[in-house]
Amino acid sequence: MSRSSRRALRPVAAALTASALVLSGCSGGSGNGSSSSSSEVGSQPSGGSSSASGSASASGTAASTAGLQKFYDQKLTWSNCDGVQCAKLTVPIDYANPSGQTIQLAISKVPAKGKAKGSLVVNPGGPGASGYDYGAAADMIVTPTIRESYDVIGFDPRGVGRSAPITCVSDAEMDTMLGVDPTPDDKAEETSVQAEVGKFAQACKDKAGPLLAHVSTVEVAKDVDILRAALGRDKLDYLGFSYGTFIGSTYADLFPKNVGRLVLDGVVPPDVTSEEMNLGQATGFEQATRSYVEDCIAKGNCYLGSTVDAAMKRISDFLKQLDANPLPISGQGPVTKFTEGWATLGLALGFYSRDSWPGLTEALKSAMAGDPNQLMAMANQYAARQPNGAYADNSMQSFYAVSCLDRKASSNLADYEKSAVEFAKQAPTWGRMLAWGSLTCGEWKVPATGKEQPVKAQDAGPILVIGNTRDPATPLAFAQRLAKELAHGRLLTYDADGHTAYGKSECVNSAVDAYLLNGTLPPEGQMC
Template identity: 60%
Template sequence: MSGTRTTTWRTANGLVAGAAAIAMVTAGCSGGAGSSASAPSGSAVSSGGAGATSTAVASSGTPAALAKFYDQKLAWSDCGAVKCTKLTVPVSYAKPGGATIQIAVDKVPAKGHSKGALVVNPGGPGGSGYDYAAAADQIVTPQIRSSYDVVGFDPRGVGRSSPITCMSDAALDAYLGSDPTPDTKAEEQTALKNAKAFADDCKAKAGPLLANVSTLDVAKDLDILRAALGSTKLNYLGKSYGTLIGSTYAGLFPKRVGHFVLDGVVPPDITTEEMNEGQAEGFEEATKSYVKNCVAQSNCPLGTTESAGMARIRSFLKQVDAKPLPVSGQGDVRKLTEGWASMGIAEAMYSKQEWPTLTQAFDQAFGGDGTGLMVLADAYAERTAEGTYTGNIMQVINAVSCLDRPAPSGLTTYEKDSTTFAKVAPTWGAMLAWGSLVCGVWPIKPTGTPHKIAAAGSGPILVVGTTRDPATPYKWSVQLAKELKNGHLLTYVGDGHTAYGQSACIDDAVDAYLLAGTLPPKGKTC
């Protein structure tokens, strides 16, 4: 967002994780000089023009059945401002001799002498790594642009890589705008009906790929990409859900981990309920930080104290739940419901730069016009003013999440969690508690379970956490850094989602690691 947040992780009507801001914002920090600790870097990658190829580098231990995938050579073409190619991978790793799909890959060559490829992923599930890499000048510093070929890919089921689309744009509008906090048994049944309809549509339209878009599948694709790029080890920058791809990769292929930065962690070992509750707490704290900033100004429409401001937001959401607001230019086609309003508020929590816009939107909404909040919500959902969605993140996100970990199947659990979560997160708890209902009725059983990843034998992995991150709470970064055998925590004290690109101090520490393997000192805080 604007910057531009390229992705948002969301299941049903609940926010589950988010992605990185593209805009580069710098701020001061405190901390000492870095300490030296080497980590392996990937081998060089060709940055040639159209028709240039990358030589595959497989690794010992590669299954014979996958050799044809690991041995493929990438033929790069000119695609506007980037080089682009396709990577062939099996639909099912259990049946590598069966159907295949192609993964869209792009590259922005280094401006100077290339150290090799830095593969990037902005999050999701469902974020376009292809688009993220194309914005290389904004997502990494000039130093990294000079030294690395920035490579992105659309994970399987996403964007240009056999995208999973379950609903029409109009049907998705209705789904996203539906009630995220059912208050009565009748509303609960409606929520269940909506979730079932979404799941059934995906089963009918997505085909066999629907059972093969888990994070584990993506991590295996990533190793084939590493080999095809000609890299003996993978250099990787993952943000938000991209950290789950990264940690999963490190667990599978620890010896192939090069320079790894995981910013804004989604832990591999938490349950669906733990994720929802953690996110509820994260968004609650982020919203409090926004309100505190707002009420300190003379023109804040939320009141004069933090508690009054939070109460005003909650009462407003109840009001639009009962009576949605009109939206300029939408007629009766779409109104600002509680679902859309919550999405608009959440959008502004990802970046402090959007706080003034949210304040204006609240002022407008309190006057009876939901346009400002709807504009924010559309940015969150990657929806245009014309009513089309620029990506398929709001659909594929469920397909990935529901495979990755089990979710409760009975309404009783969601009812209980909505009450429990609301005690610690009165504004966001109920919505997040109901957020995984669609996974409770998903047509395919989950293939993953929560588990710790130590990645024993890997090189150093730099884990970055932001103290008031709404979507990936800071404690999750602390958790993963401790569980990794070679994890190293870097802390940003601040607001917004993810830290690299938000602080000069963080940028310097991350760059020192990516460029020279120099890790920040233990306990480094910016």
């Protein structure tokens, strides 16, 4: 995740960018509609004290609850798991067939330090990041004020971590995916990359089973409503970061009358297309890189050069050199070449937080001198990868499974060639690689079920939306967009570098805490 105080929890919990994942889909998916989502409006079954009724959303989607009573009637049985409380929640694989196969979701709880006023469900992003682990680290992810008053609830979404994890390829094969050329230069290279990501997509279809078609964000949001009921809550109180905002806004679309207090920090709008997502991140990372370079020059004797343009060119030239001639590297398991793909992973990590800039400087300076070990260590940290080549979880693989269901993408190489030219005009350093960001989803073997359309959530209460002025992964324009689309959205802006805001600013913390505890929104137009 991106918040510096939570660095020990692994940055993969931040929005996993298309650039950092080389030829991935995008950091979120459409929150509206799915082949397993019925258009029937049904009455919401109760769970515990829950009695709210489901209704059609403003965008026309409706969450059908037909046949789901047994799931809504669940009572969570808590056990002690490594110092936190844990439980399992049963949900159907296919909501269109609730009497069919089921899976269990891993749920964590850290009880409030004082008298609990409710349960705060949290999600760190991804898709693919462990919400279970995130919630278990409650002391590092919310303020002491919120810890005093809320039980903090985390969950691994379907297909992720401890919740029926989707695994398609071996660790060594995942290495190949992450190291693949993100900026193919000619037809031969384009075809080679297309074949490589196609192999991964086919492996997922062959090995992941029926769940592969049912890990969309719509289905995750439906799981969240069952979780709300199992927690005995009429309304969902929720804190979502990055892709977690996609889950939250999707939930508001499907279950507007069940919305309590939702905080969406670092926004992925449900109506953004794959191309818009990729271009937004290209310009976002370009801006973040320029901010880093400007800071380097302002401090004097910048290793990259004496002007912003010269420094930006040096970074671009370094990536081009790696593309043509990868650096040798040892002690990294099967990985013996430090490629442009691995370099972009390390660079992307460095731009998620301003606090990472000193480490990025040392790593990039060493890599430019021929020693890529520090930059590879940053790439490993981003990918939850050990130096021996073992991955700590399935976050890199489940990312694609969710993203490629949520948004359609082209398989036509000509489309990517055109975007590469157009993106490079606005983002010379990051544009070309981000332009190819959706090719994996273009090759996906399970049809996308998501629909890019706005969320209004007319029947929901006020929703707090937060955006950073210089967020590389989820640009401010995305937060502004969602806040306008929501019937009762309120935008809070944080003037800062880095990804997401809560936990980084006393001004932001105070505004979020006041909203969660008292329902008090920040003034219109407030900037921290």
